[in-house]
Amino acid sequence: MSIHTPRGDTRARILDVALELFSEQGYEKTSLREIADRLGVTKAALYYHFKTKDDIVRGIVESMSAPIDEAIAWGRERPWSPELRDELVRRFADGMTARSGLLRFFHENQPAVRELNAGALFKERMIAMVQLIQGPESSYQDRVRAVVALLTINAGLFMLQEEPEGHQCPAADRQAAALEVALEIVQRITPEATDGKDAATEV
Amino acid sequence: MSIHTPRGDTRARILDVALELFSEQGYEKTSLREIADRLGVTKAALYYHFKTKDDIVRGIVESMSAPIDEAIAWGRERPWSPELRDELVRRFADGMTARSGLLRFFHENQPAVRELNAGALFKERMIAMVQLIQGPESSYQDRVRAVVALLTINAGLFMLQEEPEGHQCPAADRQAAALEVALEIVQRITPEATDGKDAATEV
Amino acid sequence: MSIHTPRGDTRARILDVALELFSEQGYEKTSLREIADRLGVTKAALYYHFKTKDDIVRGIVESMSAPIDEAIAWGRERPWSPELRDELVRRFADGMTARSGLLRFFHENQPAVRELNAGALFKERMIAMVQLIQGPESSYQDRVRAVVALLTINAGLFMLQEEPEGHQCPAADRQAAALEVALEIVQRITPEATDGKDAATEV
Amino acid sequence: MSIHTPRGDTRARILDVALELFSEQGYEKTSLREIADRLGVTKAALYYHFKTKDDIVRGIVESMSAPIDEAIAWGRERPWSPELRDELVRRFADGMTARSGLLRFFHENQPAVRELNAGALFKERMIAMVQLIQGPESSYQDRVRAVVALLTINAGLFMLQEEPEGHQCPAADRQAAALEVALEIVQRITPEATDGKDAATEV
DNA sequence: CATGAATGAGTCTTCATTCAT
DNA sequence: GATGAATGAAGACTCATTCAT
Known part of the structure; x- marks a missing residue:
């Protein structure tokens, strides 16, 4: 169920194919030949559409x-509130669920992404999202909470997959559980309780 | 402060050098020539000590x-309790802090690690750790909490590094904040309260 | 001041554009894409006008x-004389000045020109010119003088360009100086004095 | 009779092989595969000895x-005099005769040489040579004469080769003739007669 | 007249690996 | 313990060229 491929x-x-291979095998290990072969075209055809290999990544990110x-724009128009915070997490989870391939790629290919300058596009968005979630006048701990909440969403999408024994769990359940834990984590973020240390021990 | 290099x-x-370069530039992007150069020896010398490039990774993991x-063995000897749970998180954090290079390498080079089956060794340990932390008869949500807690430790070690504006923060503080958030997360794990949803809203 | 482009x-x-790029960057290093881009058309458009890249060169030569x-025809109609000789050198200089781009291309891209057999056309003309200048019954030295005289004209057009220190010199002056040196060289050509050695020392 | 190849x-x-091919077919048209094939080694072997393709050119120039x-050093130790001037031309001719391949390569591959920055090494030497020959307080015409004299030497080495009809001429004779014409040209260079125009018309 | 899409052959270059010494 | 020399496989990228539209 690819996102691209509206037509031929x-x-x-x-x-589509590039993201699939990149997220499976990694950016470096995926050669343009592979992408081309799987598409039934020549390498040179890829170069007709994209100037370089990392231009393909840029294309994926933009697409x-x-x-x-949208989630960021939506969040910026509203004043911070616990409800906003939770809704942002939910919207992030929704948006990412459909894009889990891209997410996985970004998580698992940091070294490549770092120097790909396509990474910058993506990172900016993540930082903006984190900032919206943590809200104004929040502590560093709140920032950590916001980051970890998004991380949790991601974990639900692909890091909890390979489980042993009887812990196997359908994707939908995994994601639901992750979303709840994420919400649980951001719950501690409150404009008033700025001191993280107290917050962590007060319960 | 290298881990290896006990003697010359x-x-x-x-x-040592390999881990450093792998975690900075990624496994694929680091060539044996680079490692050799930084050591002031020839590529061929590496082959005297390791059969293949993969073998170097295996060497790192084992080391x-x-x-x-130790943390796992220590945990297995004791019955689960909130205190044990927290102590395990702390020990994990301590252990990882000293090995953050390796950790980063593992996190950021999943595609390479996956096919190197060197990852298996490491993953087993992580799973065991998660299991000890979540304790017996716990819900899937508890599992997610345990995983995310360890993830949080890691985040503190290298994912929160590149921050914009005034959010820059010394490494020690970052790690301390991460540890506290991690403890906060596992706090929800209780053998009795198996239903995550309730747990998420009951506070 | 292009030679071609009489109409749009x-x-x-x-x-025009091809010659410009060929003489700047060399034949091999100039791609059809570059030519097309600078013209604001597609590569395929070039193929409407020329069958191959070589064909473009042939087009340039013919043009x-x-x-x-004309200079050759003019020279053939007249009996050899020192005045004719000098006038041929001057006419050559005039003709070349207007075509210095092409000349430069020919001089600096010999390997390409050679295998393009487009060079043949040009070389024939040069040989004819040399023959007219050296005149009948002349020595091999005279031939060398004739060749070097034409070479000197060319040197004035593009080889003396990159000078260091205060030797920089406007193009017009360079060409004037070259023309005079060229005339100086052919002055030694005289039907009678066939022995180069004597000629070289008799002054 | 290659200059290199002292042993295996x-x-x-x-x-050796590179210069041969470069001067025959041009720099761009000569692929590393060709060089390697003719040597009976792999392309990769070339890269063991030279970092890049143009590093090979640098190697050739240096060698x-x-x-x-030597000619330049010799000339710098002596005050200018007509005899010095002539001797420099002769030494240049001698030196170049043995290196005609390199010379041809430089002449016929200007576009490549220009951006190869290996060209700089060679050009510096040529400029120094020209300066020594033209002597102090000389006119721009004198400079042109010096340049053209060296050019004449080169012409003798490879530009006069392809002659039609009965003008074929053994290499040694060609070079001898060229040397004499070159000497003839520099003869006009005299510290006193600085005004080239007079010199050109006074005879 | 011209374009958009594609190809096939080829380029330089890099890398992990080997082996005689 | 280590080096110097070399290899084979592969990689990203470029280019002249073609052809249906």
């Missing part, structure tokens, strides 16, 4: 930024 | 098992 | 034959 | 600079 549109198919951008 | 022996120096193994 | 017609503009051909 | 020394053999450097 080669460019979109490239993005997927819409939902996060 | 080359093998250990290779592991770091000790501290987690 | 594309074919001529292609020749420049006229002035030398 | 691969590095030297590479320089051939000795004779010109």
